[in-house]
Amino acid sequence: MSRSLDTLSRRSFLTAGALVVGFSMVPRAFAQLVGGGEGGAGPKVVAPNLPGSLKSAPILDSWIRIDANGAVTVFTGKVELGQGIKTALIQVAAEELDVPPARVTLVTADTARTPDEGLTAGSHSMQDSGTAILNAAANVRMLLARKAAEGWGVAEDAVATTGDGRLAGPGGRSASYGEIAAALSLHVEAMPDAPRRDPARYRTMGRDLPRVDIPAKLAGGAAYIQDMRLPGMLHARVVRGPSVGSRLEPLAIAEVAAMPGVVTVVQDGSFVAIVAEREWTAVKALRRIQNAKTVRSAPPLPAGGPNPQGVVEALKALPSRDIVIQDGPDRPANAAHTVKARYTRPWLSHGSIGPSCSLALFQDGKLTVWTHSQGTFDVRRVAAQLVGLAEEDVHAIHVEGSGCYGQNGADDVSADAALIAKHVPGRPIRLQWMREQEFGWEPLGPGMVTELEASLGPDKRIAAWRHEVWSNPHNNRPVGAGGVLAGGEVPNPFPVPEGKPIPMPEGDGSRNSVPLYNLPNLHVVYHFLKDMPIRVSALRSLGAHLNVFSIESMFDELARAGGIDPLDLRLAHMADERGRDVIAAVAERFAWRDRPQPDGRRGCGMAFARYKNLGAYCAVAMEVEVERETGRIRVRRAVATVDCGQAASPDGVRNQVEGGIVQSISWTSREAMSFDAERRTGFDWSAYPILRFKDVPDSVAVHVMDRPGQPFLGTAEAAQGPAAAALANAVADATGVRLRDMPLNPERVRAAVGVI
Amino acid sequence: MTMTLTINGAEHRVEAEPDTPLLYVLRDDLGLNGAKYGCGLGQCGACTVHVDGRPVFSCLTPVAAVQGRRVTTVEGLGSPGNLGPLQQAFEQEQAAQCGYCIAGMIMRAQVLLDRGGSISDADIRNHMQTNLCRCGTHMRILRAVRRAVDATGARTSSLEAKP
Numbered sequence A: 001m002s003r004s005l006d007t008l009s010r011r012s013f014l015t016a017g018a019l020v021v022g023f024s025m026v027p028r029a030f031a032q033l034v035g036g037g038e039g040g041a042g043p044k045v046v047a048p049n050l051p052g053s054l055k056s057a058p059i060l061d062s063w064i065r066i067d068a069n070g071a072v073t074v075f076t077g078k079v080e081l082g083q084g085i086k087t088a089l090i091q092v093a094a095e096e097l098d099v100p101p102a103r104v105t106l107v108t109a110d111t112a113r114t115p116d117e118g119l120t121a122g123s124h125s126m127q128d129s130g131t132a133i134l135n136a137a138a139n140v141r142m143l144l145a146r147k148a149a150e151g152w153g154v155a156e157d158a159v160a161t162t163g164d165g166r167l168a169g170p171g172g173r174s175a176s177y178g179e180i181a182a183a184l185s186l187h188v189e190a191m192p193d194a195p196r197r198d199p200a201r202y203r204t205m206g207r208d209l210p211r212v213d214i215p216a217k218l219a220g221g222a223a224y225i226q227d228m229r230l231p232g233m234l235h236a237r238v239v240r241g242p243s244v245g246s247r248l249e250p251l252a253i254a255e256v257a258a259m260p261g262v263v264t265v266v267q268d269g270s271f272v273a274i275v276a277e278r279e280w281t282a283v284k285a286l287r288r289i290q291n292a293k294t295v296r297s298a299p300p301l302p303a304g305g306p307n308p309q310g311v312v313e314a315l316k317a318l319p320s321r322d323i324v325i326q327d328g329p330d331r332p333a334n335a336a337h338t339v340k341a342r343y344t345r346p347w348l349s350h351g352s353i354g355p356s357c358s359l360a361l362f363q364d365g366k367l368t369v370w371t372h373s374q375g376t377f378d379v380r381r382v383a384a385q386l387v388g389l390a391e392e393d394v395h396a397i398h399v400e401g402s403g404c405y406g407q408n409g410a411d412d413v414s415a416d417a418a419l420i421a422k423h424v425p426g427r428p429i430r431l432q433w434m435r436e437q438e439f440g441w442e443p444l445g446p447g448m449v450t451e452l453e454a455s456l457g458p459d460k461r462i463a464a465w466r467h468e469v470w471s472n473p474h475n476n477r478p479v480g481a482g483g484v485l486a487g488g489e490v491p492n493p494f495p496v497p498e499g500k501p502i503p504m505p506e507g508d509g510s511r512n513s514v515p516l517y518n519l520p521n522l523h524v525v526y527h528f529l530k531d532m533p534i535r536v537s538a539l540r541s542l543g544a545h546l547n548v549f550s551i552e553s554m555f556d557e558l559a560r561a562g563g564i565d566p567l568d569l570r571l572a573h574m575a576d577e578r579g580r581d582v583i584a585a586v587a588e589r590f591a592w593r594d595r596p597q598p599d600g601r602r603g604c605g606m607a608f609a610r611y612k613n614l615g616a617y618c619a620v621a622m623e624v625e626v627e628r629e630t631g632r633i634r635v636r637r638a639v640a641t642v643d644c645g646q647a648a649s650p651d652g653v654r655n656q657v658e659g660g661i662v663q664s665i666s667w668t669s670r671e672a673m674s675f676d677a678e679r680r681t682g683f684d685w686s687a688y689p690i691l692r693f694k695d696v697p698d699s700v701a702v703h704v705m706d707r708p709g710q711p712f713l714g715t716a717e718a719a720q721g722p723a724a725a726a727l728a729n730a731v732a733d734a735t736g737v738r739l740r741d742m743p744l745n746p747e748r749v750r751a752a753v754g755v756i
Numbered sequence B: 001m002t003m004t005l006t007i008n009g010a011e012h013r014v015e016a017e018p019d020t021p022l023l024y025v026l027r028d029d030l031g032l033n034g035a036k037y038g039c040g041l042g043q044c045g046a047c048t049v050h051v052d053g054r055p056v057f058s059c060l061t062p063v064a065a066v067q068g069r070r071v072t073t074v075e076g077l078g079s080p081g082n083l084g085p086l087q088q089a090f091e092q093e094q095a096a097q098c099g100y101c102i103a104g105m106i107m108r109a110q111v112l113l114d115r116g117g118s119i120s121d122a123d124i125r126n127h128m129q130t131n132l133c134r135c136g137t138h139m140r141i142l143r144a145v146r147r148a149v150d151a152t153g154a155r156t157s158s159l160e161a162k163p
Ligand code: FES
Pocket: B036, B037, B038, B039, B040, B041, B042, B043, B044, B045, B046, B047, B048, B057, B058, B059, B060
């Protein structure tokens, strides 16, 4: 065994510990950090010189604790949404601490235990939390080595970690992390440049660690909030009209309250919920009470419905605040070909497979809320305001739900559960929305319009580029009770906050509206429309889905006009080295130069974007076959390359990008929330169809670029835009017909291309 | 009403209204998490279980109708610490993102495996058509089912090879 720490006096540790604690007096609040890059209240920046979320939580033991047995607990303010973040963060911590990943336990967002890192959104988790944990772990490893060196009386650089949770020094000295940590205070502020491990010697990062959350999900383990069963728990269902802006009348409250097994019917203003001993009783009571007339309680929904003309009319009728993002022209343009085009996207549902669910318990003046929201700390803020408690008296805990892809009903259902719990103290309340409530009441991904005009010069280079985008805010994350449905239903309703744009470079409707390409005479305008005729908020990739679709479609439209290969036109305008690499790599892996020539049915397309121009680089190439008789698009193969900096878990990245491609094909080729003046009419999977197995690609191959030691770049949303544009470009290549309005569904494709 | 149910080979007595969908009895009375509420309409497959070896939507099946019949849930195929062969194939392919659809996918696919015989990729797609996934995990799910089919096929053909 080791000579370890017995040789060190406990006193020297305490002295050293006391010294560093003095350090931890942190400077107070600077600017507001918008955690997750979207709304959310976001934590204050207190240490602007530190990387990632250490900026707002600089003390090491808020991130990492090591017990006397050497077990490591890592705390993150981010949450698992099925994107595999738990596993990736465990890999990050294990690597920089130099311990086996099995030694690490990860605690995700919990207002009583973890740092507030704002939202888990916007592909920010690796950048914010991954970077914080990486640097916190490097700090901790440095402190462990320093402490051991002091005790052994050797130079700090003579102490090394061995990968198994031990430190080794000259002459066979050895000590476990637990022994050293027992006398080391981690309640100290991180320093910005603690030495990091050499990427060439990584043991855990960059490897495909099996995801820690998967086994339970395969075998019925308790994996989801829906699986929580607390002692004495009651089941609730909330009563609302068929969709936002409607209510039911009259409500048979007395009749339902008298049903056996119904505990109570909560009424608080126009908020109504049924609480029952058994779930099926609550469902039956809900079905009974829903047997009523629908009354529209808000202005009618836009008259034109979800078709392209309807989207354009609805949006262009709204007052606009025009935000100039790029102010061209900057030189005379000599145009040989000019293309003008309008592209549209309808309103989309998040379409979570599991409707939103939350649990809440109000007891002894304190409220606990279990939530699958992306903003655990926001759930606390909202619930506190809604039920009239101090924030300290509300404890919000994240528990995983069904995939959300943005702001689905998660925040609303948590507020609903909190309000019900307040009325039924002492009993845990489990509330799950019904399928039609999720479709009818969640905020949708906004409908959008772009208009582009671009010119190709006689030198076959782009001479001018104009991009205008019309969009509602995508950024309506609730930070107070006015942002959730229940906040508008209680007796003194909380006003709905006015929508605000997210400033560039992240942007919301404007996200990715500035092409990464080198383009002269570049003019970009965001027509920001704060009034929302349809309830909307964040859907995975926000405006990047339509903006990238538009930009990358236009590239192919220009290429066609100028008789240039789409690959060459892209490379000719891409100065960013990593962007070029990703495009070149996808071309090579797809065998772009040897691709099948279009024959009226088969065709190929490619597209590229760097997410937000500051996240991951992603290029997608697709080969499609268009059944002209039916209008059905079959994706034969999709190939993608992605550069996300150092990949913590390459297979995790592949899983996200594969999923992003399939989901984007579904959005782009299938989906539109339908509605009439009175209500949304896409209330189930037959009225809101999504891609099923027979229509997914024959193959999807994702290649992750090797970028050892490079900063993490958010990946989870990077494929949405490129996949959409690659699909449209492949259809245009195959048929010669350019489709600019989503969805490219069979009816539209058949009508546009006709039968040869 | 008191009913006796056979779930994953064990008998359970439950007290429930006879029209209660099997889904709620499995989840709320028996504490089984595998079958999920997705739509309650027979449209998504998240609630898929087997009744006498056939796939059914437990959200649409009244509990009274399964008395005296064999019900199998994903818990009957293995546990998180001891995964069954099909679950292992999903683990090997890392075939889950949020995973909410996956228990239903596994129960659906198991029927195909049980049927045996030669199974093409198109057969797998056709068979899985009833089940929805929103995360876009389809490619991995297809690979996992293929992997399990091949493993079963290998077992079958090695048996067949014997005289
Ligand atoms: S929950 Fe049963 S099919 Fe959707």
